[in-house]
Amino acid sequence: MSATSGATISRGCRLEIEGLAKNYGDVAAISDVTLTVPPGALITLLGPSGCGKTTLMRSIAGFVSPDRGRIALDGRDLLALPPERRSTAMLFQNYSLFPHMTVAANVGFGLRMHGVRRAEAEPRIAEALRLTRIAELADRHPGQLSGGQQQRVALARALVTRPDILLLDEPFGALDQSLREEVQIELRKLQQSLGITTLVVTHDQLEALTLSDLVAVMNAGRIEQIGPPIEIYDRPNTAFVAKFMGVENLVPVRLGARDGDRMRVAAGSLEALVRLHTTAGVVDSAILAVRADAVEIASPGEPGTVAARIAFATNRGSSALYEVTTDDGQNLQASEDRRGGTLRALGSRVGVRLRGEACCLVTG
Amino acid sequence: MPLRPYLLLLPAIAAFSLFAAAFVTFMVVSFQTATPGTVLTHGPATFANYSAVIASPLARSTALATLRLAGLMTLLTALLGYPLAYVLARSTSRLLRRLVLFGLIVTFLSGGVTRAYAWLIILGNRGLLNQMLVALGLPTVRLAYNETGVVIGVVHFLLPFFVLTLLAALKNIPLSLEESARNLGASRWRVFWHVVLPLSIPGLVSAASLSFAGALSAFLFPELLGGGRVHMASNVIFETILTDFNLPRVAAMAALFLVLALAALALLGSLERRTAKLWAGATR
Numbered sequence: 001m002s003a004t005s006g007a008t009i010s011r012g013c014r015l016e017i018e019g020l021a022k023n024y025g026d027v028a029a030i031s032d033v034t035l036t037v038p039p040g041a042l043i044t045l046l047g048p049s050g051c052g053k054t055t056l057m058r059s060i061a062g063f064v065s066p067d068r069g070r071i072a073l074d075g076r077d078l079l080a081l082p083p084e085r086r087s088t089a090m091l092f093q094n095y096s097l098f099p100h101m102t103v104a105a106n107v108g109f110g111l112r113m114h115g116v117r118r119a120e121a122e123p124r125i126a127e128a129l130r131l132t133r134i135a136e137l138a139d140r141h142p143g144q145l146s147g148g149q150q151q152r153v154a155l156a157r158a159l160v161t162r163p164d165i166l167l168l169d170e171p172f173g174a175l176d177q178s179l180r181e182e183v184q185i186e187l188r189k190l191q192q193s194l195g196i197t198t199l200v201v202t203h204d205q206l207e208a209l210t211l212s213d214l215v216a217v218m219n220a221g222r223i224e225q226i227g228p229p230i231e232i233y234d235r236p237n238t239a240f241v242a243k244f245m246g247v248e249n250l251v252p253v254r255l256g257a258r259d260g261d262r263m264r265v266a267a268g269s270l271e272a273l274v275r276l277h278t279t280a281g282v283v284d285s286a287i288l289a290v291r292a293d294a295v296e297i298a299s300p301g302e303p304g305t306v307a308a309r310i311a312f313a314t315n316r317g318s319s320a321l322y323e324v325t326t327d328d329g330q331n332l333q334a335s336e337d338r339r340g341g342t343l344r345a346l347g348s349r350v351g352v353r354l355r356g357e358a359c360c361l362v363t364g
Numbered sequence: 365m366p367l368r369p370y371l372l373l374l375p376a377i378a379a380f381s382l383f384a385a386a387f388v389t390f391m392v393v394s395f396q397t398a399t400p401g402t403v404l405t406h407g408p409a410t411f412a413n414y415s416a417v418i419a420s421p422l423a424r425s426t427a428l429a430t431l432r433l434a435g436l437m438t439l440l441t442a443l444l445g446y447p448l449a450y451v452l453a454r455s456t457s458r459l460l461r462r463l464v465l466f467g468l469i470v471t472f473l474s475g476g477v478t479r480a481y482a483w484l485i486i487l488g489n490r491g492l493l494n495q496m497l498v499a500l501g502l503p504t505v506r507l508a509y510n511e512t513g514v515v516i517g518v519v520h521f522l523l524p525f526f527v528l529t530l531l532a533a534l535k536n537i538p539l540s541l542e543e544s545a546r547n548l549g550a551s552r553w554r555v556f557w558h559v560v561l562p563l564s565i566p567g568l569v570s571a572a573s574l575s576f577a578g579a580l581s582a583f584l585f586p587e588l589l590g591g592g593r594v595h596m597a598s599n600v601i602f603e604t605i606l607t608d609f610n611l612p613r614v615a616a617m618a619a620l621f622l623v624l625a626l627a628a629l630a631l632l633g634s635l636e637r638r639t640a641k642l643w644a645g646a647t648r
C-alpha cells in the first residue's frame with residue numbers, strides 16, 4: 001500500500017456542484033445541492049435512507065440526468081457528457097464484476113475501452129492488482145471470489161483507468177464489522193497516497209468520521225451541513241445533524257445574557273454558559289445539543305448543580321449510561337465513567353450540571 | 365405412505381405412456397413391410413425402408429432444404445427477435461414495452477390458419493403490398509407461393525417464442541453490469557458487444573434451439589404459403605402418405621428426419637459451450 005510508482009497516481013480534480021436538483025414525479029430526490037470538494041479530498045455524503053445520496057452520486061457518474069444545476073470537474077462541465085466520457089469511476093454496491101471475464105480481464109476492461117494498447121495495459125493492470133493486494137487472483141473468475149476480494153477487484157478496476165474522481169456507494173455495507181474497519185482504513189490510505197478526489201456514500205456516521213476530509217450531512221434532498229468531520233461532530237448547526245451525529249439530548253432552551261462569544265442559556269433550573277459558533281438562526285428557536293458525556297453527575301446538593309434522580313441505568317462497558325430526571329421534570333441522558341465501580345442505584349438522588357463548553361446551540 | 369407421491373404422478377405417467385406407446389408403434393412400423401392395398405403392415409423386421417429413404421433423391425433434397433430453410437428462419441428470427449427482447453428487457457418507456465409485447469401476444473392469440481391467410485392477403489401476387497406498389501407505379505414482387513412467403517410466415521410464428529425465451533435470459537443480466545461498463549468508458553454499442561451479448565449466449569442458444577425445432581417441424585405455412593413449391597420435411601411426409609400409401613416407408617422417413625433434427629439441435633447445444641468459452645477468451 002505504501003510504495004506507489006507513478007503508474008496509478010491520479011492528479012486529483014476539484015469537484016463543483018451548483019444548484020443541483022432532481023425530481024421523480026413529485027418526489028424531490030435532491031433539491032438545490034451545492035458543494036465543492038477540493039482536489040484529492042475525500043468527502044462522505046451522510047444521511048438517512050432516501051435522502052438522495054445515491055441520486056447525487058449517480059448524477060455525477062451520468063446515470064441520472066438532473067433537472068437543474070451544474071456539475072464540473074476542474075471547471076469542465078460534466079452534464080453534457082455521456083457516462084462513458086466522464087472519467088468518473090463508480091464502485092457499485094454489488095461490485096458488478098463481469099462474470100464472464102477473469103479478474104485481470106475485469107481490471108483491464110476500462111483500459112481496453114479507452115484504447116490503451118496491451119503492452120501499456122499489462123503493467124498498469126499488474127500495478128492496480130498489486131495496490132489492492134489481489135495479484136494472486138488475476139486468473140480467477142468473479143464467481144470464485146469472496147465478497148471482500150470482489151470488492152478489491154472492483155476497486156482495482158476503477159482505479160486502473162486513472163479516473164478524475166472515485167465514487168463509492170456504501171462500499172462497506174456488505175462486509176462484516178472487523179473486515180469493514182480494516183478495509184476502511186486501507187481505502188483511506190490508498191486514496192491519500194493516490195491523491196484521488198473521492199466521494200463516499202454512507203449512512204453510518206462512524207464511517208463518515210473515520211474516512212473523511214469533509215462530511216456532507218444530507219436531509220430530504222438537501223445538504224444540511226458540510227464541513228470537516230470534527231466540526232460536524234463538535235459543532236452541528238441543526239438539530240437534525242446533531243441527532244445524526246449521535247447527540248443524545250436536544251434540549252429546548254431560553255436564551256439569556258450574551259457575554260462576548262458566549263451566551264447564558266437555561267432550561268428550567270438547568271443553566272449553562274455556551275460558546276456561540278454561529279449567530280444565524282439560533283435567536284428565534286434555540287435548542288441545546290448536549291452529548292451524554294456533557295452532563296455531569298455530582299453528589300446531591302453540590303453547589304451549581306440541579307437536584308435530580310436516576311431514572312434508568314445501563315452498562316456501556318467502561319462507562320455507564322443513565323437517564324436522569326431533574327426535580328422540575330427535565331429528562332437527560334448522562335454518561336459517566338464507572339472507574340471500575342458498579343452502577344448508581346435506580347432512584348438515588350444526584351446533582352447534575354451541564355458542561356457548557358461541550359454543548360452547542362443548534363436550530364430546530 | 366411412500367406410495368402417495370407416485371399416486372400423484374399417475375396422470376402424468378399415463379399420458380406419457382400413451383405418447384411413448386404411439387412412438388414405439390411408429391418405430392416398430394418403420395421396420396415392417398406394407399401389405400399392398402391395405403393400411404396394414406407385417407414383419408419380418410427389415411432395414412429396407414431406411415435404405416430406400418436414404419437412397420431417395422426426394423428425401424435427401426428435402427432434408428437439405430429443411431435444414432437450410434430452418435437455419436435461415438432461425439437466423440432471421442434471432443436478428444429480428446434480439447432487439448425486440450432487448451427493448452422489452454431494458455426500455456424505460458412503458459408504452460414501447462407494452463406495444464412490443466402486445467404485438468407479440470397477438471400473434472399467439474390468432475390461429476395459424478388465420479394468420480397464414482392474413483399473410484396471403486398481404487403478400488399475395490395481388491395482395492395489399494403489391495397493390496400499394498402498383499399504386500406507386502413500382503414493379504410488383506412475388507412474396508407468396510414461394511420460399512420467401514414461407515420464411516416470412518414461419519419467422520412471424522417463431523418470433524414470440526424466441527423473444528419470450530431470450531427476454532428471461534436478458535432480464536437476468538443485472539443492469540448494474542451495463543452501467544459499470546459504461547462507467548469504465550464503453551459506449552452503448554460496446555457494452556452490448558462485450559457484456560450483454562456474451563452473457564446472453566446461453567439464453568440466445570435456448571431461444572434459437574426452440575425456434576430451430578419449430579422451424580424444422582413447420583407444416584402449415586409451407587403448405588399454405590408455399591404454393592406447392594416449398595418442400596419441408598413435414599409436408600413431404602404428409603404428401604408421401606397420400607401418394608404412396610406406404611406407412612412403413614413414411615415412418616422410416618419421419619424417423620430419419622427426427623434423428624437429423626436431434627443431431628442439429630445437439631450441435632447447437634455444443635456450440636453454446638464452445639462460444640461461451642471462446643468469447644471469454646476473446647474478451648481478455
Ligand SMILES: Nc1ncnc2c1ncn2[C@@H]1O[C@H](COP(=O)(O)OP(=O)(O)OP(=O)(O)O)[C@@H](O)[C@H]1O
Pocket residue numbers: 024027028029030047048049050051052053054055056203
Ligand atoms: N428511479 C427512481 N424513480 C423514482 N423515485 C426514485 C428513483 N430513484 C430514487 N428515487 C427516490 O428519490 C429519493 C432519493 O433516493 P436515493 O436512492 O438517492 O436515496 P439514498 O439516500 O441513496 O437512500 P439509501 O440510503 O436508502 O440508499 C427516494 O425518495 C427515492 O424513493
Ligand SMILES: [Mg+2]
Pocket residue numbers: 053054055
Ligand atoms: Mg442509496
